[in-house]
Each structure stands twice: as structure tokens, then as C-alpha cells.
Amino acid sequence: MAGRTVLIAGATSASGHAVARALTAAGAHVVATGRDSGKLAALATLGARTETVDLTDERQVDALAERLHADRVRVDGLLNLVGGWRGGGGLAGQTDADYRALEGSLTALRFVSRAFDADLRASSAGRLAIVSSTAVARPLAGGANYAAVKAASEAWTRAVAQGFAKAARDAGQAPAAAAVILRVKALAGLEDRLASAVLALWDADATALNDSTHDLTEAG
Template structure:
């Protein structure tokens, strides 16, 4: 199991989209906090590197990677069931699957961009939320954490497809939160679905590529990982159905 100490000791948390910079930082932070971490990513090589980095940094932690087709509902359900069977519980799903397409003007929006973003940003949220809902509800501190963008609340002309997809993913996650409310007992839900909102993310490689860029309002992936881990430090009532802003509200 986990490394036996830390705020999340004994917790089992799945991370979808674990191979990118944000996923790598999240695996490291959750492992540091003592959680068992199960990552998935569409790029198996990138996922293996992220898993190995977290294992190396925290030698006592259980960090594993699994190949999952999140665009297939049954495969996603099988993943959730396998995690619960293997580790006895599921306390979280962190949704980091991302993607961006945009244009210079509204009339330059490519509907093929929407087709791609609908799959990456909406369909994967639908599948992970449906697949993990019951297991998260069985946990005494289950959390579904969606990472979204401020642009969902204030779309720009060139970001129509991206902003609309993010807004739809947020609405779906808020519906999941209402599901936790409606199936809870008199004491209220112990599980929660919440949204962490960023303007955009930045990491060390981006800074190295653009040393003079300011990245104003961007959230560092390590700060995002810290905020993700912090969701479990808050009560379900504090986070369920809420947007937690890591950047200035538009």
C-alpha cells in the first residue's frame, strides 16, 4: 500500500491523464502524502516515466500505471472495478485529461476542433465520473476532481470550441456533485465532486523554452498538485459542487 505516513495515508487515488507535466507533479505530491496512486495516460511511455519518477522520489509509495481507454465506457468501468478490487477502496479520481485547439477569430473556428475536444474534455469526464461514482460514494472521503479553465466562464472569440467543451465538462461534474447530495443520508454526503479552475498551467520546461515570458496568472503544475492534495483536507460540504479558483475570477 502507501508509504504509511502523510495526510493521505491509506487513500487510493486514480489519476486520469497522469503522464503530462501536471500528472507527473500530481503523482509525486499524492505519493508524498502517502496515497496509493494509480495513473492512466494515452501515452504509455510518458506514463511509465511519470510513475517511475514518483516511485523513485518516494520509495515506500505504491504508484502504478495502467493502460486504459477512457473513450470507452466499459474499459473505464473495468479500471475502476479493478482498482477497488486490488486495493480495497477508491478515494479519488483526479481528471487531468486535457487538450487545446483554437483559432484567431470566431469565424475561423474549426468544427473538427470541437470533435476532438468533445472527446478529450467531455467524453472522458462522462466516462470517469460514471465509472467511479459508486466506488467514490462507498469511500468515507471520496473525491472527484476536475481541472478546468477560467475561459469556460468567459469564452473568447478564438476559443469557442475549447471554452464550450470545458463548460460542458464543468456542468457534468456539478451534476455529479448533485448526485452525491441526493444519495447521501441525513448527515450529508461524505463524497464530493469539485472543480479546480486555472487560467492555464506552466512548468519548468515551458519557462526554459520562453525565458522572458511572464506567464501572468498561470498556475505552476506543482501548485496545482498541492491544491489537488488539499481537496482531501477539506470537508465534502466545502468542496462538493464548488469551483475552487486558483487564478483570478474573470
């Protein structure tokens, strides 16, 4: 990890702090993003570069990429932690307002993965990871909005993985980039396990890792 740069999208949660601590301790450079500059300040004390940005705004995401590139910062890893939960009430309780709020995590993933796709492909070990949910495999009526957004995020990530593999084949090179899905039932209490799983992404072979899904709830 020493010298690599990892961007954490939505870094102000307990999980974001745990991952940032683990990455900086391993010698990586962390770019921590979020909407609240006050909450990002705590991540700056860990040594992270903080960027206040609304990741659901494509222009702001593109401006972030431009700032980093202007400073000669290239991203080796991207972890999407933008998320949240709204649900309950069975199928009848799945409101459009709830869906739109949850959809922000997918929107952020789409924007940041596109903005930094070239960086990840150019890296000697590019890694993209999302935190998804076990609800994708077993959705409930009361969480239909949530499961649908997570399923879409997984589909997007698998498409990124296919793009990584195709780019390597077309270039006649061994794959160096990988896109991975990390599933949990709930992140509370699994922050350190998530941090360890993120670090381990750079210990694994890109070919074996790309387009893989890992259930952290069952790990360890």
C-alpha cells in the same frame, strides 16, 4: 492522504507528474492512467500503479474499473486531467475537427465519473476534481470550442456534486463526498499549485467543498 487511492485520468502531463509526486509523498496510492505506456513508465518510478487505457472508450474504462475492483482497489479520489487546446481564427476558425478533439476531455470525464461513482460515494472522503478554464467565465470567439467543452465539463461535475449531496440526504448521513472545479488560465507554471490544491481537497469539509469552484490562477 495516507492509504487513500487517487486515480489520475490523463496523468502523463507535467501536471499529472506533479500531482502524482505530491500524492505519493503524502502516503496515497496513485493509479495513473494514459494512452501511452512509454510515458506512463516515468510515473511507475514514483510508485504509481500505471494503467494504459483510452479513457474515451467506455469499454476500456469499465474494464479498468473491473481490474481495480478485482484487486480490491477502491478509489477515494478522481482527478480528470484529460485535456488539450485547439483554437484560434475567430468564430469562423472553430472547426468541427477541433471541437471533436477537445470533446474527448468531456467524454473521459463522463466515463470515469460513472465508472467510479459508487467508489467515491462509499469512501469516507470521496473527492472528484476537474481542471477547467477561466475561459468559461469569459469566453473568446477564437476559443469558443474550448470554452464550450469546459463549460459542459463543469456542468457535468456540478451534476456529480448534486448526486453526492442527494445520496447523503437520502441515506440520512453527513456528506462525505465532494465534486470540485479547479480553474486555471493555463496550467504551465501552476503544476505545483495544482498539486497543493488537490492535496487540500482532503483537508476540507465535504459539505463546504461540494459543488465549489476555485480559481488557481488567482490563488496564493
